[in-house]
Amino acid sequence: MNGFVYLPDVVTLELDSEKCTGCRMCTSVCPHAVFEIENKIAVIRNKDLCMECGACAKNCPEGAITVRSGVGCAAGILNGLLRGTEPSCDCGSSGGNCC
Amino acid sequence: MNKKNDYIAGTVETGIGTVPVIATTWSKSDRWSTIKVRWSVGRMRYRVMPGLYAVGSPDRLSRVFVSANFKLSFDHLRRALNGINAWILVLDTKGINVWCAAGKGTFSTKEIVRRIRIHHLDQIVDHRKIILPQLGATGVAAHEVKKMTGFSVIYGPVKASDIKPFLEAGLRAGESMRKIKFPMAERLKLVPVDLFYGRYYMLLIPVVFLLLSGFTVEGYSFNLAVYSGWKTTVNLFTGYFTGCVLTPALLPWIPFRRFSLKGLSLGWLAAIFLAFSGFLGAGVIEMISWFLMIGGLSSFMAMNFTGSSTFTSLSGVQKEMKTALPVQIIMGSLGLAGWILTRFIDL
Numbered sequence: 001m002n003g004f005v006y007l008p009d010v011v012t013l014e015l016d017s018e019k020c021t022g023c024r025m026c027t028s029v030c031p032h033a034v035f036e037i038e039n040k041i042a043v044i045r046n047k048d049l050c051m052e053c054g055a056c057a058k059n060c061p062e063g064a065i066t067v068r069s070g071v072g073c074a075a076g077i078l079n080g081l082l083r084g085t086e087p088s089c090d091c092g093s094s095g096g097n098c099c
Numbered sequence: 100m101n102k103k104n105d106y107i108a109g110t111v112e113t114g115i116g117t118v119p120v121i122a123t124t125w126s127k128s129d130r131w132s133t134i135k136v137r138w139s140v141g142r143m144r145y146r147v148m149p150g151l152y153a154v155g156s157p158d159r160l161s162r163v164f165v166s167a168n169f170k171l172s173f174d175h176l177r178r179a180l181n182g183i184n185a186w187i188l189v190l191d192t193k194g195i196n197v198w199c200a201a202g203k204g205t206f207s208t209k210e211i212v213r214r215i216r217i218h219h220l221d222q223i224v225d226h227r228k229i230i231l232p233q234l235g236a237t238g239v240a241a242h243e244v245k246k247m248t249g250f251s252v253i254y255g256p257v258k259a260s261d262i263k264p265f266l267e268a269g270l271r272a273g274e275s276m277r278k279i280k281f282p283m284a285e286r287l288k289l290v291p292v293d294l295f296y297g298r299y300y301m302l303l304i305p306v307v308f309l310l311l312s313g314f315t316v317e318g319y320s321f322n323l324a325v326y327s328g329w330k331t332t333v334n335l336f337t338g339y340f341t342g343c344v345l346t347p348a349l350l351p352w353i354p355f356r357r358f359s360l361k362g363l364s365l366g367w368l369a370a371i372f373l374a375f376s377g378f379l380g381a382g383v384i385e386m387i388s389w390f391l392m393i394g395g396l397s398s399f400m401a402m403n404f405t406g407s408s409t410f411t412s413l414s415g416v417q418k419e420m421k422t423a424l425p426v427q428i429i430m431g432s433l434g435l436a437g438w439i440l441t442r443f444i445d446l
Contacts, residue, residue, distance in 0.1 A: 003351020004281060007415040028254050028272070029236035031279040032410065052412040053202070055236035069237070070413035071202060073406030074358075075296065077413075077420055087413060 011050040012068040017041055019064035026056040026065060105129075106177065111153045115219045120153045123181035129174055136171055137288060139295045145170045146194035151218040155184035159225045162266070164255075165211065165235070167192040167200050176232075179259035183266070186223065188214055201238030208243045215248045230255045230270070233277060279409040286347045289407040293343045296403060301339055305332040314442040330378045334370075338393035341369045342400025347407070358411075359423035362401020366394040385441040391434030395427045402427075 013034070020041040027035045027042065032049040035042045035056065042064075054069025070087055071077075080087040105128060109120040125133075136145050149168045154177060163186045166176045173189060180187075190210045192200035200206035211229075215221070220229075231239060233254045241252035256265050256276035265272050308331040313324030342362045346353065353361040370393045373379050379389040402423055405411040 003353075004410050005356065006411045007356055007418055010414040010418050011412050012414055025241065028277065029233060031233065031257060031277065033274055033278055049410070050412060051410050052414060053237045055201075058238070058240050059236055059242070061242040068414065071406070072408075072411035072413050072416045074402045074416055074420055075406050077416055078424075087417075 005048055006051075006072075008048050011047050011052060012066075013044065013047055013050045013052065013056075014066045015042060015044050016064045016066075017043070019062045021062055023061060025059045025061065029055040029059050031055070106147075106174075111156065113223055115222050118151050118153045118186075118223075120155075121177050121187070123154060123177050125174060125178060133171060133174065138291045144194065147173045147189060149189045149191035149214070151214075151220075151223070152187040152189060153185075154180045154187060155182070157184040157186050159223070161185050161224065163188055163220065163224060163229045164262075165190065165214075165229055165231045167195065167197045167206055167235075169194050169196040169200070172196050172232075175259040176262075179262045183263075186220075188218065188220065188229065190214055197232050198234040198237070201235045204238055206235050206238045208238070208240050208247075211239060211244055211252075212247045215244075215250060220250070221248075227251060228253055228270075232259070233257045233272070234279075281350075281409045283348060286350060286407075289404075290344050290347055293347070293400065293403055293407060296343075297339065297400070301336070305335050308332065308335065311439065311442055316443065316445045334373060334378055334389055334393060335396070337369050337373060338366055338396035339400060341366045341393075342397035343404075345369075346397070346401040347404050350404075350408075357402075357419050357423065358405050358408075359398045359402040359419060359427070363394050363398040365401070366397025369393065369397070380441070382441055384437050388434045388437030388441065391430040392438065395430030395434065398423065398430075399427045 022037060022040040022042065024037060024042070027033075027037060031053065032051060034044060034046060034050045036045045037043075050067070051072055052067050052069050054067055057065040057067050057069065073087070077087040105126050106122050107119045108122040110117045111120050132145065136142050147168050147170050161184050164176060164180070165188045166173050168189050168191055176187060190206055192205040192210075195203065195205060197206055215229075227249050228251050230253050234257055236254055239252065241254070244250060244252050253270050254272070255262060256272045257279055258276070261272070261276045265276060309324055309328040312328030312331055313319050313321055315323060346358070346362045346365050349365070350361065353364060355361050355364065367390060370379065370390050373389070373393070374386055379386045402419065405416045405419075
C-alpha cells in the first residue's frame with residue numbers, strides 16, 4: 001500500500017541526462033528517492049513521488065535538473081490568491097501559526 | 100528569545116574567542132515549551148541566538164553541524180549529539196525551522212557563507228566539512244558554498260535522531276535516513292497547528308448558528324436557541340474535527356488522492372452518524388443543508404493539511420484547489436442558505 005502518493009502526472013520535474021555527470025547529489029538530497037543512478041548517470045525513478053521542493057535542482061552543479069519549486073500548501077496558495085502574489089507560506093504579519 | 104537560556108552549560112575558549120557550550124539533554128522547561136509550541140503558543144518567538152556553539156569538548160578535528168535558530172530544530176540537534184564532541188553553527192532563520200526556512204530562503208547559501216565567515220570557522224577547525232540537515236538542501240547549493248568558502252557541504256539524515264548511525268557509517272546516510280516518512284505520530288503532531296487555523300471563525304460561527312436556531316415560523320424562541328441550538332454547534336465542530344484531526348490521522352487509508360475528497364468522504368460519513376442521531380433536524384432540506392456544510396467544511400480543512408503533509412507538490416495542490424475550492428464554497432453557501440431558509444419557512 002502506498003497512501004502517500006499525491007496526484008499523478010502534474011509534477012514539473014525534468015532531468016536532462018545529457019548534462020548529468022553522475023555526481024549523485026540529487027540522490028542525496030531528494031527526500032522521496034525520486035532519482036536513482038543507472039549506468040553512472042541519474043534517472044528519474046518515480047516522478048509522481050516528487051513534491052517539487054527544488055533541492056535537487058538547487059544542488060545540481062551541472063544545472064541538469066529543472067523544477068518549478070514551491071510550497072505544496074493549500075493555505076499558502078490561498079494566501080497568494082487573496083493577496084495577488086505567488087503562493088507563499090508567509091502567513092501574514094500576525095504570523096501566529098505559520099510553518 | 101529563551102530568557103533563562105538554561106541550555107547553556109558553560110563556555111569553551113578557542114583561538115578566536117569564547118564559545119558557549121550547550122547541554123545535550125532537555126530540561127523540564129524545554130519539554131514544556133516544546134508542547135506549547137506544538138499548540139502554536141509563542142511559536143514565532145521560539146528562537147535561539149544565531150552563532151557558533153560547542154557540544155561536549157570539541158577540538159580542531161570535531162564535526163561541524165549546521166542548524167536553524169528555531170529552538171525546536173536546535174533542541175532536536177543538541178539532544179541527538181549527546182555524548183559527541185562537536186560544533187554547532189546556528190543560522191539566523193528568523194526563528195523558522197530548517198525545512199520552511201530553506202523554502203523561504205533564510206536557510207540559504209548566503210547565510211551559511213556569511214556565518215562561516217563571521218565566526219571564523221576556518222580558524223576553529225582544521226578540516227573543511229560542514230554537515231547540514233538534508234531538508235536544508237532546498238535552500239542551499241552545496242557547490243556554491245564550496246566555491247565561496249572552501250567548505251564542503253555534506254547532507255546528513257532527515258531526522259536528527261539518525262545522526263549517530265550516520266556518523267558511524269562514515270558520514271553516509273542510507274536511503275531510509277534520506278526519505279521523509281509520515282507516520283501517524285508525526286501527522287498528529289501537526290494537527291494542533293491546523294486546528295488553530297480557523298480558531299476565530301470556530302468561536303464566532305457557532306454563536307451565530309446558536310442565535311439563528313431560535314427563529315421559527317411562529318417567531319423567535321430563546322429557549323429553542325438554547326435547547327436545540329447546541330446541536331448546530333456539535334454539527335459544525337464535527338465537520339471541523341473530521342477535516343482537521345480524523346482525516347490527517349487516517350490519511351493513507353482513506354481512498355482518493357485528493358485531500359479534499361478524503362475530507363469530504365469522512366465528513367459525509369460523520370454526517371450520516373449525526374443524521375441517525377437526530378442532530379441534523381427532521382426536514383429533508385435541513386438535512387441536505389447540513390450534509391453540504393459539514394462536507395464542505397471537512398473537505399476544506401482536510402485540503403489545508405496539504406501544507407503539513409510531506410508529499411504534496413505545488414503543481415498538485417494548485418490542480419486540486421482549482422476544482423475543490425469553488426465546490427467547497429458553493430457547498431458551504433448553499434448549505435447555509437438552505438439551513439437559514441428552514442428557520443423561516445416550514446419545509
